[in-house]
Amino acid sequence: MKKLSRRQLLIGAASAGAALPFLNEIFPHQGVHGQSAAAAGGPNPSHGGAGGMPGHGGGANGPTFKRGGVVDHTANGFNPTDILRDFDLGTTRRLASGRTLREWEIVAVDKEIEVAPGVTYPAWTFNGRAPGPTLRCREGELLRIRFINGSAHPHTMHFHGFHPPEMDGVPEIGAGLIPPGKSTTYEFDADPFGLHLYHCHAGPLAEHIARGMYGTLIIDPKQGRPDADEMVMVMNGFNTNFDATSNQVYAVNTVAFHHVNEPIKVTRGELVRIYLVNILEYDPINSFHIHGNFFDYYPTGTRLAPSEFTDTVMLGQAQRGICELRFRFPGKVMFHAHKTEFAELGWMGFFEVS
Ligand SMILES: [Cu+2]
Secondary structure, X not given: OOOOOHHHHHOOHHHHOOOOOHHHHHOHHHOOXXXXXXXXXXXXXXXOOOOOOOOOOOHHHOOOOOOOOOOOHHHHOOOHHHHHOOEEOOEEEEXXXXXXXXXXXXXXXXXXXXXXXXXXXXEEEXXXXXXXXXXXXXXXXXXXXXEEEOOOOOEOOEEOOOOOHHHOOOOOOOOOOEOOOOEEEEEEEOOOXXXXXXXOOOOOHHHHHHOXXXXXXXXXXXXXXXXXXXXXXXXXXXXXXXXXXXXXXXXXXXXXXXXXXXXXXXOOOOEEEEEEEEOOOOOOEEEEEEOOOOEEEEEOOOOOOOOEEEOEEEEEOOOEEEEXXXXXXXXXXXXXXXXXXXXXXXXXXXXXXX
């Protein structure tokens, strides 16, 4: 089969064959220009093309996927809307020293996940979801994570932050790779405060990450942060043809276009705090842009003063930062990667401000 690049697919070369049959599902217009949309029952086969070219491209109306299609959240076992504000505080107890010990148990699970309507992906997960649980703690606590490998592949858990090498979760140091059926315990201090990442560090590394083995670690500063409506956005993607060179689906918290179907409800004037993480593999950057508003940006969240006031940030792989804003006007507010190709392949959505 002739190999098509992602860009060729985007400009319509998908009609040449079944290299990625799901694209006809997501992007009906791009199958056989002007015919597939109608055949697929698309609600607006002629939409797109400001100049009125029927059925060609996404046009001004946003994504060209089949509108109204949703994934089976129940089968997935999670809903990205819930993942946004789902903070896993683990269990705590006070040590004799007076310090707080915070503990979690994380299980690696191999699992099929529907990442776009009709597109399933054989993921490797932490606790059956992608991204894995958002672990949240406070600066200065002692953290203990028991990791159980219930997957068919060896894995690790590698945390960003300060810790001794033997707790680094990389092959051949400390517990090293954890084979299927085995477990280990990682223990380290919650330091520094900020927005961190954890991910598997088994090789081939890009694949272990891209398969879904990542999550967010939030270490709150001792004095806390001002009250806000807080949410976690993990920008990710899926290499559904397994060529290890690109992604075919992009999302925030895994499901392409999810927040087109379910806009994120926020309150006008209330402080909104977005913990933004880029865990994309196979692309060197990702970005976040919000319409009609500006936000304070705190790179890594390790300082309490923002570094800039902007409407767009660009993040390299594993970079993350905190965005804080107050929506000024009610209504639907678009957000998306300003790498527009990613937006058109799933990384876009809306806030609903009321
Ligand atoms: Cu792994």
